[in-house]
Amino acid sequence: MTARVQSSAGAEIVGCPDCGTRQRLPAPRRATVTRCVSCDGTLERTHGRSLSAALACSLATLLFLIPANLSLFLRTDALGVSRSSHLASAAGAMLADGWPWLALIVLLFVVVFPLVRFGLLTAVLGFLEFGRVEPWMGRAFRWSNRLETWAMPDVFLLGLAVAYARLAASIAVRVGPGAMAFIAAGVLALVVRATLDKAAVWERIAPDTAPADTAEAIECQDCDLLLPAHHEGRTCPRCAAPVRRRKPQSISRTIALTLAALLLYIPANIYPLATLPINYQPTKYTVLEGVIDLVQAGLWDLAILVFCASFLIPFLKLVGLGWCVWSVLSRSNRHLVAKARTYRVVEEIGRWSMVDPFVIGAFVPVMNYNALIYGRAEAASVPFTAVVVLTIISAKTFDPRLMWDAARRPQ
Incomplete structure (x- = not known):
């Protein structure tokens, strides 16, 4: 599971949970498995999921x-x-x-x-x-x-x-x-x-929102919600877990x-x-x-x-x-x-x-x-x-x- 937000260009910005690399996933995406460009970890898998x-x-x-x-x-x-x-x-x-x-x-x-x-x-x-x-x-x-x-x-x-x-x-x-x-x-x-x-469950519980500065944003380690940097030390608004970089x-x-x-x-x-x-x-x-x-x-x-x-x-x-x-x-x-x-x-x-x-x-x-x-x-x-x-x-x-x-x- 990866942190993601929708950018103004129509692409999702994701943060890899294994290496932290921020990258854009262009929409629409037909691939069933999307991998990180840095560590080859799985960013998204839709095949067989329901x-x-x-x-x-x-x-x-x-x-x-x-x-x-x-x-x-x-x-x-x-x-x-x-x-x-x-x-x-x-x-x-x-x-x-x-x-x-x-x-x-x-x-x-x-x-x-x-x-x-x-x-x-x-x-x-x-x-x-x-x-x-x-x-x-x-x-x-x-x-x-x-x-x-x-x-x-x-x-x-x-x-x-x-x-x-x-x-x-x-x-x-x-x-x-x-x-x-x-x-x-x-x-x-x-x-x-x-x-x-x-x-998909997290998105339906509370949709992702794009921080103003995605480069400095931090992600919740439990639900992968991208948040502004000043949220560090607070609780996540989606899952109520402590947010740390x-x-x-x-x-x-x-x-x-x-x-x-x-x-x-x-x-x-x-x-x-x-x-x-x-x-x-x-x-x-x-x-x-x-x-x-x-x-x-x-x-x-x-x-x-x-x-x-x-x-x-x-x-x-x-x-x-x-x-x-x-x-x-x-x-x-x-x-x-x-x-x-x-x-x-x-x-x-x-x-x-x-x-x-x-x-x-x-x-x-x-x-x-x-x-x-x-x-x-x-x-x-x-x-x-x-x-x-x-x-x-x-x-x-x-x-x-x-x-x-x-x-x-x-x-």
């Missing part, structure tokens, strides 16, 4: 989340005894095992945030569909967008698939109606991300969060992540041992996905963020386009590293049988989850425009 389709999918996701939370989720059978779970059972089981922070993370990311995000999004799109604009809609859409990263039904869906494959190798497991509804919600959440045109303390915050994640990355991969009964024997496994178990079970596709999401992506995020931070500190003007692309990839894929904690959350509630048949989180689960959360936040705190600002300053 507010009506996004509304329908968002409403359907919200409706499916209700039975997903209320109905039977998973059921296992072993030795003539059965265990069943609901979606929120993962948080309860982890809390009972002595992992309160892990329980809180799973509860928020899987239960609370998806309901809040799609509730807000459905309300905003629904009002717009009927041609109504209310004062609260800017704030509501802003919070819905902020929760896009943290509401993870799609990521939990992948974790559920891995958990089912691991459980089915040892005991009988059945998918309940709650899980079926959640699968539908996870798929529809992906469709919402693909069809939602955020710029650049993210405050971006480099110091990113360095602190990245270093903390780097230190936690070591115990997250050395210590056992979870215990799972393999052939009725409790077996502890690390991140890489979990991948090996999937390979030995012949589940190559899931093994590759888990290896990429749980081991490779966290490492690449740390390297990528370090490269971008170093670019600012060294005022480098080399490979700026590659660095901008790296940052976009890091920001987009970071949330998928939550697969392994969600795998644990899916199987723990239905694996409490006896001393030989049980499943639980282990020592690495907390630092691993912390690595994922810290790298997501560090990507949010980093301002990629600083790389281009630093490259323009003299050495």
